[in-house]
Amino acid sequence: MPATLPQRRARLASLHRQRGASLLEAIAYLGVAALVVLAAVSLLQNAFGSARSNQTTEEITGLRTNVRKMYAGQPYNDTAMLANLVTAKAIPGTLSVASDGKTINNTWGGTVTPASADAATFAITYTKVPQDVCMNVVSGATGWTRIAGASDATPITAFPAAAADAAALCNAASNTIVFTAD
Known part of the structure; x- marks a missing residue:
């Protein structure tokens, strides 16, 4: 049975009032969207920081080997x-x-210098290492005889x-780490 005229008018009036989101609903939606974006950015930063720590550990281990x-x-x-390591592509x-083969640079623009400490040991010095990467690399390091820093720390x-x-x-915030091995 078809709707009567008063019923159709009531339904149209109801639809007319519900035609879009209110300002409060739009603000709530944008707030939730902003929180989701911030959480995603935070997770990505953590993932990239972990990847940089792993990369640095692999570089140091590769040089030592x-x-x-x-x-x-x-x-x-x-x-x-x-010079010998550069020539050997090691x-x-x-x-x-660097194009002159006399300098090696890390991801942060710091230098990486492998050099002999004495006849029995050698050292690999990394400069400009961010604090979070430094902490992860040093706390997970194995196979070294000594790790020192530019600070007064033991x-x-x-x-x-x-x-x-x-x-x-x-x-x-930016650290120098000296890894020594025999």
Whole structure:
């Protein structure tokens, strides 16, 4: 049975009032959308920070392995260690080598310097390492005889490093870390 005229008018009036979202509904929607976007950005930053820590750990481990392989059975006291590593293409691909072959740079624009400490040990120095990456790399490091920093913190000689020791070593926004191995 068809609707009567008064019923149709009532339905049209009801539809007319419900024609769009109110200002309060729009503000609530935008607020929820902003929270979702902020949460996504935060998760991405954490993921990228973790990836940078993993990349740095792999670079340091790769350099240590390549130095040990290149100098197997020989003393490390070679003043041309960096040049030899560059010539042998033994620098990890994530590090950039300057066109003159005398400087290696990390992701943050700092230098990476492998050099002999003495005949029995060598060191790899990383500069401009962000605090969060420094903490993750130092606290998870193994296979080193010593890790020191530019700060007055006591060098780390027991591995894996305690979180408190890593925090003391990585106490600046931008850190220098010296990894020593034999």
